[in-house]
Amino acid sequence: MTLASSAQAAIVPATHARSWLLVAGSRPDEFAAATNSAADAVIFDLEDGVVPSSKTQAREDVARFLAGGGTGWVRINDVTTADWTADLDAIRGLPGLSGVMLAKAESADHIDRTAAELPGIPILALVESARGVEFAFDIASAGATTRIAFGTGDFRRDTNAGADPDALAYARGRLVVASRAADLPGPIDGPCLTGEPDLSEALAVTRSMGMTGKLCMHVGHTAIVNRELSPLQSDVAWAAEVIAHLGAQGENIADGSDRPKLARALRITHLAHVFSVSV
Numbered sequence: 001m002t003l004a005s006s007a008q009a010a011i012v013p014a015t016h017a018r019s020w021l022l023v024a025g026s027r028p029d030e031f032a033a034a035t036n037s038a039a040d041a042v043i044f045d046l047e048d049g050v051v052p053s054s055k056t057q058a059r060e061d062v063a064r065f066l067a068g069g070g071t072g073w074v075r076i077n078d079v080t081t082a083d084w085t086a087d088l089d090a091i092r093g094l095p096g097l098s099g100v101m102l103a104k105a106e107s108a109d110h111i112d113r114t115a116a117e118l119p120g121i122p123i124l125a126l127v128e129s130a131r132g133v134e135f136a137f138d139i140a141s142a143g144a145t146t147r148i149a150f151g152t153g154d155f156r157r158d159t160n161a162g163a164d165p166d167a168l169a170y171a172r173g174r175l176v177v178a179s180r181a182a183d184l185p186g187p188i189d190g191p192c193l194t195g196e197p198d199l200s201e202a203l204a205v206t207r208s209m210g211m212t213g214k215l216c217m218h219v220g221h222t223a224i225v226n227r228e229l230s231p232l233q234s235d236v237a238w239a240a241e242v243i244a245h246l247g248a249q250g251e252n253i254a255d256g257s258d259r260p261k262l263a264r265a266l267r268i269t270h271l272a273h274v275f276s277v278s279v
Helices: 028-035 053-065 081-089 107-117 132-136 136-143 152-157 164-181 198-208 219-228 233-246 258-274
Strands: 019-024 041-045 070-077 097-102 124-125 145-150 215-218
Touching: 019 028, 019 070, 019 107, 028 041, 028 070, 041 219, 053 070, 053 081, 053 132, 053 164, 081 107, 081 132, 097 107, 107 124, 107 136, 124 164, 132 136, 132 152, 132 164, 136 145, 136 164, 145 164, 145 215, 152 164, 198 215, 198 219, 215 219
Parallel strands: 019 041, 019 215, 041 070, 070 097, 097 124, 124 145
Antiparallel strands: none
């Protein structure tokens, strides 16, 4: 299987983006390299990735980058803080702003208030608390919500849950179901803080739960995430055979079991096109 180069990967739409690279807003020396990496999307972090004493400078550095030809998403602080207002004031109207990740999203109102301040800007809702999980469908149904992301670290801190997949399965499942019910793409899973082999094991959980993206804390993780969350060569070949046999419009369907098979084949083929995957 051949994947797109980093330059090609940059055009993957947010609805399908696999790797979401978080870059601290206090590290402007890393901005350009991040946007030229294999990441499908880059998020400049003004929340937990920046200590309070550095937030003002981080806002200025991120704003300068997005005003001067750079592009990317920005993680803003949650709506209950004064930093939320300061973040909005710093990034409003910047030509390079692709969208915002709203930290600690816990209600549709949080999304709506943010959208009112940034008209037309897509919002990635970061759900990272028990309350956020309980109101996941409302959050997903808000008009400006593009996708949901799972903040595993803060969720574990809020609920005292463990890190193993079983402990987080309920929360992941709720986000997947809420996203599907609200007609959103699959949610974005939390990051793996270590490298291989932990990353591949974590991505196996991401895929099995129905999640379609992953937050990344390291540039080196992005290419692995893209590979693991793209259709396999065998899947693409299988899909081509199914479509050839059943017809792209289902004109050769013979029984009920053919319909879900064709639907899966069409989805795989679509994703292969989006990610520029070739056999």
